[in-house]
Amino acid sequence: MTAPVAGDRRGRARVVTASLVVLLVAVSVISLCVGPSGMSTAEVAGLLSDAIAGRFDAISTVNHVILFDIRVPRTLLGALVGAALALAGAMMQGLFRNPLADPGLVGVSAGAALGAVLVIVLGGAFLAPVMDFLGIGALPIAAFFGGLGTTLLLYAIATRRGQTSVGTMLLAGIALGAIAGAITAYLVFRSDDFQLRELTFWSMGGLGGATWHKILLATPFIVGVFLAMPFTARGLDALVLGEAEARHLGFNTQFLKSLIILVVALAVGVSVAFAGIIGFVGIVVPHVLRLVIGPEHRTLLPATALLGATLLIVADMICRTIVAPAELPIGIVTATIGAPFFLSILLRKRGVIDL
């Protein structure tokens, strides 16, 4: 082990990342043990060891349903969505060179939601042939294109000659979010009873509707997001210096930007399709980690994914225990944690941001 170099935080990042892995595993196990059914930790441990040993006959149907059809998929979906949202936030902040960019704040989530609502409301009508073709994947795909369209528009509006204006980005994000919201509201207004029920179910968001089916659908998309990390990390670092500087350092910035926008849209689209709009994860997690391990994306991105997964699992546990047997919408918890954070960043940056 060589002595640490001043200003090189990679050693610390390794320690923090390892701790985050342990934390994620611990939180996941706790999440499996928490729920309104009152199943004890010892019981859960017994069931898990039965399952690992392949003794499925020994597990009662009730226990099987509670643990393997409800809690495990729910925890997994929480981890996937949390990691995706946090990563989307970190990448978007890198792209816009601004710690305030968050898919939820700048309208990307609203765009993705519009895509999802379009499928639900018009899926039976003139979108029917498309729906038949895409089948169950239609919802995430539509959400992806909704998010992609918004991100592209936002980037086009906020960036001139390689310079991204923060004020323009935030204001344009508000406007785009409002437009998407208005169209969404109109679609909800003109939907029938059946669609309304489906919409309500979907728009409550949260991880309550987690099923193995959704996990299987979401996993390939989110794995794609993870796979983009090593290809974007060094480029994101260079982009922080500015677009021209990144090019001078040898990066194909056009390709890099397109890849990042695609990945952000993918992450947000899948998250919104399966868990609704969950705000602030993308802003809190990268921000905290930048303070601890520094902003280098090679270490920041994996740590962000881990902490995002952990945070969402914890938030979900709070949701389903605090008012049990009812459930709090998860957005309330993430906003309660996240909004003060956002304000604190704003306060510190007040001098820097001019609209």
Next chain:
Amino acid sequence: MLEVEALTVRAGQRAILDNVSLTVAPGELTAVVGPNGAGKSTILKAVTGELRAAQGIIKLDGKSLAAYRPYELAQRRAVLPQASSLAFPFTVHEVVRLGTSGALSPADRAARVAAALIRVDLNGFGGRFFQELSGGEQQRVHLARVLCQVWEPIVDGVPRYLFLDEPTASLDLRHQLLTLDTARNFARAGGGVIAILHDLNLAALYADKIIVVSAGRIAASGTPREVLTDAMMRAVFGVSVHVGGVPADAPFILPHSAHAA
């Protein structure tokens, strides 16, 4: 050799650069001087490949600039920007490391970063936060990063280039001299340097060749002694001044004796 032939850049109807031709030879420090808005930065943007809309021919070592891939260009030349702020809390070490090649081992990269920081007189600054440094110090951090990118002035007989946009702008006198010493040493070792400079005394002191840009054209080009004349100062900079020749080798300009013409 960097060759620019008949470069024309337009913004709308107006020509920012009009039929500009110049060469930057390896082994030399070429200074570009000229009044505000003359087109100095535009020349630099064109030769770094940042500006695509240019007409004319730009060749780096015999090959058209457009034919290089971004990473190939990055191996041959490094560009020092005027000023750039960072949105995130990078340490000085992390910023400078951005200039080092990923092909080096982590230990070699760290050593290269440390050596570059010594060269810009920022020894021991690796752990400091970039955002907390003064403007001049930030400028030198970027110089260290740029030096890391083209550490050896010649690789396998192929020269590398430093493009410096006002490298001395926010520096104190000592660091102005240190910075230009570094640039000149790079040229002496076989690399090519093109630097936009405002201070004509520094240009006279350090440049092997001075290119004077005025209103989008090359007004004069040659050694400092050839270029820095009373007539040029009046025609290009609009000041009536007597260019002295007292120092042994370089002409000098005393603003004290100048007045607007």
